[in-house]
Amino acid sequence: MSAVLETGLRAPAPRAEAAAVAARGAFAQDVLDGLARPRKSIPSTWLYDLRGSQLFEQITTLDEYYPSRNEEALLQRALPHIALACGRDALVIELGSGSSRKTERLLAALEAPAAYVPLDISAEFLAQAVQGLHGRFPQLPLHPLVADFADAASLRDALACVAALHGGRRLVFFPGSTIGNLLPQAAMALLEELGRAMGRGSLLAVGADATQDPALLLPAYNDRDGVTAAFNRNLLVRVNRELDGDFELSDFEHQARWNAAEHRIEMHLVARRALSVQVLGRRFAFDAGESIHTEHCHKHTLLRFRALARHAGWAHRDFWMDSVSCYALHLLEFVD
Numbered sequence: 529m530s531a532v533l534e535t536g537l538r539a540p541a542p543r544a545e546a547a548a549v550a551a552r553g554a555f556a557q558d559v560l561d562g563l564a565r566p567r568k569s570i571p572s573t574w575l576y577d578l579r580g581s582q583l584f585e586q587i588t589t590l591d592e593y594y595p596s597r598n599e600e601a602l603l604q605r606a607l608p609h610i611a612l613a614c615g616r617d618a619l620v621i622e623l624g625s626g627s628s629r630k631t632e633r634l635l636a637a638l639e640a641p642a643a644y645v646p647l648d649i650s651a652e653f654l655a656q657a658v659q660g661l662h663g664r665f666p667q668l669p670l671h672p673l674v675a676d677f678a679d680a681a682s683l684r685d686a687l688a689c690v691a692a693l694h695g696g697r698r699l700v701f702f703p704g705s706t707i708g709n710l711l712p713q714a715a716m717a718l719l720e721e722l723g724r725a726m727g728r729g730s731l732l733a734v735g736a737d738a739t740q741d742p743a744l745l746l747p748a749y750n751d752r753d754g755v756t757a758a759f760n761r762n763l764l765v766r767v768n769r770e771l772d773g774d775f776e777l778s779d780f781e782h783q784a785r786w787n788a789a790e791h792r793i794e795m796h797l798v799a800r801r802a803l804s805v806q807v808l809g810r811r812f813a814f815d816a817g818e819s820i821h822t823e824h825c826h827k828h829t830l831l832r833f834r835a836l837a838r839h840a841g842w843a844h845r846d847f848w849m850d851s852v853s854c855y856a857l858h859l860l861e862f863v864d
Contacts, residue, residue, distance in 0.1 A: 554679075556771055556808060563805075563812040563820070570763060572709050572795075572823035573649060573678055577766050581653040583759040585627050588704075590755060592747040595705050598855040599735050602848040603630060603703070606857055607637040609846055610699070610733055613859065614638055619695030621645045621726075623677045623702045628657040630703050632664055634733075642695030643669040647686055649676045677718065678710060687725035698730040705737040705855070708792070708825040712836060715826075719840035723862040730862045732842060736833045737825070738854035742786040745793045745827075749784035757782035760795050760822055773807045783819070791832075795823040830856060840864075 555574055562570040576584065588596035616639045622631055625646030635641055644661065648654040651674045658672045671693065675686035690698075700722055707715050722732065739745055750756055760782045767773035780797040787794055796819035804813045828836065833856070834844055841864030849856040 552770065555766075559767055559771060559807060560810060563807065563810075567821065568812075568814075568819065569821035571678070573676055574766065575759065575763050575823065576649050576653075577762070578650055578652040580759060580762045580766070581626060581648075581650045583755060583762060585629075586755050587751070587759060590751050590753065592751045594739075594744060594748055594853050595735070595737055595855055598850045598853055599703055599705070599857060600630060602850060602855065602857040603633060606733070606846070606848045606859070607633060610634070610731075610859060611637045611639065613731055613845060614697050614699050616640050617642045617696035619643050619645070619690075619693055619698045621647070621690055621698065621700045623647050623700065624649075624704070624706045625654065625657060625672075626704075627653070628661055631701065632661065634701060635661075635665055635668065641668060643671055643693055645671045645673060645690055645693065647673045647675045647677055649674065678714070680717070680721065683718070683721055684725075687721070691725065698726045700726060700730065700732045700734075702732065702734040703857075705735045705825065707734055708737060708827060709823065710826075712826065716836055716840045719837060719842055723841045723864065726862060728862055728864075731845070732858075732860040732862070734858050734860065736828050736856050736858060738829045738833070738849075738856060739827050740788075740791065740829075741853070744853055745786055746784050749793050749795060749825075750782065756784070756795075760797055763822055764797065767807060771807050772809070773805060775805050776803075779803055780820075787824070790824075790826070791828070792824045792826040794821060796821055830854075833858065 558571050562568060587593050618638050619642045625648045628646055635644060646654060654672050654674060658670050662670060673686045673689060676682040710718060761777050764775040764777055768775055779800055781800055783796045783798050785794045785796060798819040799814040799816060802816045804811050837860055841862055842860040843863045845861050846859040847856055
């Protein structure tokens, strides 16, 4: 599922429509399959429709959500070093670009970047972000791609589009510790795919969170204002809207859980009572207390992340880490 949005924010109709149809089919399949499992789950990819993306942007500004705040401070320290490593005419590719707020600082620090290619699963949110960047960098070629980087076929299609672009050194920007949303093997596969597509000598600036303290983690994923809860429940709103579901939002409680054995924070939607719901004509039963697992974020220690990256062919050039939560920003180079 990938489609190009032109800088003028008009999607080529056949490709955009085909991508939209494919996305709806994949969403339906993932929801139906996930709700039929003994342990119900829906991939976190589907949290990010337009409303979900807007809510996540609100989450990143909350006092409890340390990853964005700490990463922005690290980025300020790292930008001169990243710019020097990239050199002039860099081609910047961002995975899960969202609002591209951090990207503005990166692009401003680089010397005459050749182009910026943001990848995001929400076409509407991507269009809004690109419109803002076009005003900020009117001379910079923008090539937004609607794509799901967690899906191998979608990522491959998107990277094939990137391969046709000209520029100097390629820099993949992957902030926000989003790589933690993938299982370790899937994260390694993603890094391998990026390396093969971008080529030897390409750079990757990636955020990875090593925090293991539940006192920091749980509030970050269950804020007192209820924004994260609304973000999580918005998945049910989307199922109701797009898949003819009949979820009652008040029947499900948002929960954040620290899974120490897996080194990850998890988000769940927990049934408050025994009930059943319908999605696309199929009925699914819930026991009281049964949950839908909607997201997880693995917290990679520095050594674990370095080993994962090295197995995927990436060597460490530099890293920056805070002293409070152990959040790290890594600069990697593809060498294999």
